Amino acid sequence: MNNCTKFGLAALLVAASAAAPVQAETAAPLELVGYVKLEKVTTDPSGERRVEWVEPQVVVPGDKLIFGTQFTNRSQAPIESFVVSNPVPPSVSVAQIDPAVLVSVDGGKTWAKLADLVIVEADGQRRAALPGDVTNIRWVLPAIAPGESGRLEFPVTVR
Amino acid sequence: MTRSFTFAALAAGTAMVALQSVPALAEGTSAGTVITNTATVDYRVGGIDQTEVVASDTFEVDRKINLIVTRISGPAVSVSPGQTGAVIAFDVTNLSNDTIDLALAVIQSSADNFDVDNVRIFRDDGNGSFDGADTLITSLDEVVEDASVRVFVVSDVSLSSTNGEDAELVLSATAHSGGSPGTLGAVLVSTPGPDDPQGVETVLADGAGEDDVDFDGVYNAPGSFTVFAASLNVAKTSRVIDDPVNSTTNPKAIPGATVEYCIAVSNAAGAATASNVEVTDVLPGDLTFVVGSIRINGTLDGSGNCTGGDPGGSIAVRTITAPLSDVAAGETRTAAFRAAIN
Numbered sequence: 477m478n479n480c481t482k483f484g485l486a487a488l489l490v491a492a493s494a495a496a497p498v499q500a501e502t503a504a505p506l507e508l509v510g511y512v513k514l515e516k517v518t519t520d521p522s523g524e525r526r527v528e529w530v531e532p533q534v535v536v537p538g539d540k541l542i543f544g545t546q547f548t549n550r551s552q553a554p555i556e557s558f559v560v561s562n563p564v565p566p567s568v569s570v571a572q573i574d575p576a577v578l579v580s581v582d583g584g585k586t587w588a589k590l591a592d593l594v595i596v597e598a599d600g601q602r603r604a605a606l607p608g609d610v611t612n613i614r615w616v617l618p619a620i621a622p623g624e625s626g627r628l629e630f631p632v633t634v635r
Numbered sequence: 636m637t638r639s640f641t642f643a644a645l646a647a648g649t650a651m652v653a654l655q656s657v658p659a660l661a662e663g664t665s666a667g668t669v670i671t672n673t674a675t676v677d678y679r680v681g682g683i684d685q686t687e688v689v690a691s692d693t694f695e696v697d698r699k700i701n702l703i704v705t706r707i708s709g710p711a712v713s714v715s716p717g718q719t720g721a722v723i724a725f726d727v728t729n730l731s732n733d734t735i736d737l738a739l740a741v742i743q744s745s746a747d748n749f750d751v752d753n754v755r756i757f758r759d760d761g762n763g764s765f766d767g768a769d770t771l772i773t774s775l776d777e778v779v780e781d782a783s784v785r786v787f788v789v790s791d792v793s794l795s796s797t798n799g800e801d802a803e804l805v806l807s808a809t810a811h812s813g814g815s816p817g818t819l820g821a822v823l824v825s826t827p828g829p830d831d832p833q834g835v836e837t838v839l840a841d842g843a844g845e846d847d848v849d850f851d852g853v854y855n856a857p858g859s860f861t862v863f864a865a866s867l868n869v870a871k872t873s874r875v876i877d878d879p880v881n882s883t884t885n886p887k888a889i890p891g892a893t894v895e896y897c898i899a900v901s902n903a904a905g906a907a908t909a910s911n912v913e914v915t916d917v918l919p920g921d922l923t924f925v926v927g928s929i930r931i932n933g934t935l936d937g938s939g940n941c942t943g944g945d946p947g948g949s950i951a952v953r954t955i956t957a958p959l960s961d962v963a964a965g966e967t968r969t970a971a972f973r974a975a976i977n
Binding site: 504533545555558 | 678691
């Protein structure tokens, strides 16, 4: 199990080995890699249920995936006002959302924390927005120090 | 340094699973759909906006094959011996995320009382009931995602079948590739080996039906015909009711005596009502029919003799014909007539 499955706010500042080699200053200052991981559930001989996140092989509706973006500051200068905008593809449904992150449920027109958003149904009924309603996600990080890297992830289900 | 910005509580596995459970119907995203997750980053270095950076990852949704066959008719369709065109209706539903063809077959049980004959499958013309406008088929062509097609298993029932016998069968649907319209595609199997991230693989995800297993691309649904027949028993008795010597007191079968013949038609309990019942009897030689003596729709008295009934029936040459009213389950009707011994 890799460390992207160590969730929770406590993981926000997990110190890790210098996985990112220092590169020449001519390289792009910001390295960005998008990835998708597939939940694979296995049951070991003792009956223990094990969940692994693997490279997606076969993906069919109902499968659970992690959408993620890995970033690394390759430059010698700090990066400021780091804003990641991530539209949610229509074919997947967000399974869970960090209550602190900004999301949109209207295609990016308005942004708020999920708990502050309401959905107006076709019949006029209002209800609290659910993770599955999220259309866009936005992370804002004030600063990334030189050499620092991290991941931004969210779990989805293929519709 | 590595930082992990992730959503809280992914580790709370069970709660998340509940949130993520997907409906059983509607397999949703079509096979071949390309899903791309794109993140766009805006940032500053030294207070200056930098060129935005985009990262994405793409995969293609594979083909998830799921199908179900549901019997619409009751569990035991009532038929009569000799009935033609007995019908069991089924709905065949494509729950896959792709258009598929479905091969259909009827498999008769060997553990039942009899097999039906002339078994055919018809595709409903859209009105939901079997009629002359339906199409004889062996497969369903190009069934789109989530579409359900009504089909009819139609067969004939042997005249020799008897009340309470049953003929069991399954309608078996096998998923085939959609292929080109009008042609049954190849049987679908789960794609072996590793995935091609940009290709469409096949995953069989169907459930177990009658005598088939999970994930085999086949779904069987059972149905049966149960024979509901009349079960008639006919008994003929005779008694001497009068002779020229003893009159009606202990009469004997001597020349000149009158004999009453009693024919009782009984239908067993639980059987179908018998209609158009007609009793015929050829009068033996040495007997002379007593004109006007035929009584129909009578009953048996406690001694097993015919009693009651109405005038009716006819005689032609020496054959007596006595039509009876419908004989319901558990009911007995009689025909009686008299003749004199020559």
